[in-house]
Amino acid sequence: MRNLVIEPTSKTPKVILNADLGIFEITGRSIPEDAIGFYRKVLDWIEEYSKNPLTDTTFKFQLEYFNTSSSKCLLDIFRKLERMHKNGHKVSIRWHYDADDEDMAETGQDYQALLDVPFELVPV
């Protein structure tokens, strides 16, 4: 399947979804006006990927700031990954956050509590 790479802007994060190299990352700032439109491509890509995933999929998230719409989109991504996990695939999520950013740590904890998928909090 084709890889998905979206370069970052001042309002959108960098997205690397590379099944060949096993890199799955969303990093940066996410405050797009149309978060749903932005994450649609990501969700579609994951949906397609979930049909035939790698043996081990580790998704890295490292966001410095994001709006509420993006948060809902992230939840949708997590749900898809959770579904993959429930379907017997090895999936894990790594939530990287600035060690000084308590809010981002809390957000990670919120997601962690909500999901039934390995979810690791990684202070950086």
Next chain:
Amino acid sequence: MSQDKHAFVEETAFLEEARSKIEVVGLSPEAWREAYAKVIDNYERLLKVVEVLTHQATQLENKLEKARAQLELQKKALSTEVEGLEKQIQIQQKEVHKKAQERDILYDRMGKTRMMLIVVFAVLLVVVSFMVYYLFVDTARMIELVKQIHGIETK
């Protein structure tokens, strides 16, 4: 807002599905129980999502409020700095004005001194001219004058 509506596509689809179940006639109690359990599951999940989103929205509001307060502080600090700079400019302007006045006075004095020097030089020139004239051109007259002076003095 309309864009945000699309953020709940799955939830909306489930709602429609649940709603359509009511229309179905002759559903077995087992099927009803199953459908109801699904509604509860989805409702519970949605409630958790709402809790998370509400919590994050509050965090964002707090962040914005902090940023606003910080901006306010920076604005005040900048205003104080600008006021200080304006005062300094006023002081500097007064200083420049004072210096300009001092310079004018100095130029005035220099002008007067120059004029005096010219006059002194002119007088000296006249005196020297007379001396040169009587010493080298009209020596006889010079001697006569000296004698006359000497005579007056001896008298």
